Ligand code: PGA
């Protein structure tokens with residue numbers, strides 16, 4: 418594809434912060450942003466600067482014939498650092514997404530295997546809410562179609578809202594459209610798992626443990642307890658068993674490969690033990706995970722590494738070693754739906770993209786692709 422034009426503008430994201438939207442041949446890509454960001458993620462620069470860099474330095478892409486990899490390599494070369502220190506990972510991903518969308522705009526994505534939507538229904542931690550666990554997630558494992566899958570997740574969200582409204586004084590909504598209430602982590606699990614069975618969902622957690630790890634201890638505010646890493650291992654093992662959890666993300670601090678490995682050994686045959694801040698979509702960190710048998714799945718957030726191609730390298734490495742890649746949104750989003758097309762393109766069995774609010778752009782994109790595909794099928798989950 419020849420890049421005839423490249424330009425950018427700043428737009429608002431779902432938290433009301435400025436972000437960057439790039440256009441390649443009139444087709445857009447937008448950078449999302451996180452709140453519980455991993456230490457090892459690509460650097461983010463202010464939206465104004467990102468726009469400026471795209472409209473000046475990155476104009477070197479214009480006039481050339483590119484595939485995705487060559488465009489992404491040139492973006493990396495223009496930056497010249499390991500972590501997009503100069504041009505920003507947000508600048509890079511906006512352009513890289515736009516290149517992907519421009520290349521695949523006219524060719525239909527013909528994949529038939531659809532990812533299960535993993536949806537955040539209740540939350541706390543850095544996204545707002547009383548619990549220390551950051552996200553309580555629904556996975557509609559019984560669904561036979563994308564419609565059934567999305568139906569189960571919204572049904573769970575709706576019923577949970579009704580139940581909470583009856584039981585607690587104030588029910589709120591946090592960054593990703595997840596519900597919040599003044600209940601502790603275990604009470605929340607009790608209530609959610611009761612409803613989940615009825616609507617055909619299994620439950621998972623994004624512990625996002627780095628966010629409440631301080632001086633070697635995990636402090637659970639509303640449970641009023643502080644756990645050592647060993648106690649955290651026992652607590653999560655029991656919790657996973659009691660609530661039949663199918664998914665546990667970042668169960669320990671982002672530098673703790675050892676305890677994540679222990680947990681994987683204990684529950685990994687029946688639960689996706691997943692690294693987000695642990696791996697930050699980075700091929701080298703994932704390789705370390707593979708070498709040490711740490712985690713059996715990982716979150717792929719393309720903006721953590723800055724380009725579609727770098728994220729794709731990590732997806733390929735994961736697949737080669739039977740690590741399940743889970744393509745994910747960030748807590749601050751726009752209506753950009755690139756990750757839905759990427760999930761299909763990479764045949765990822767799970768996509769983490771919320772349940773309601775702005776996330777419907779990604780979910781509705783899955784519906785569009787489902788309706789376009791001949792004989793579409795849901796992916797196989799190995800748990
Ligand atoms: P984010 O976190 O706020 O960094 O996007 C979401 C997550 O931890 O999965």
Ligand code: ZN
Pocket residue numbers: 623625666667693694716
């Ligand atoms: Zn996470």
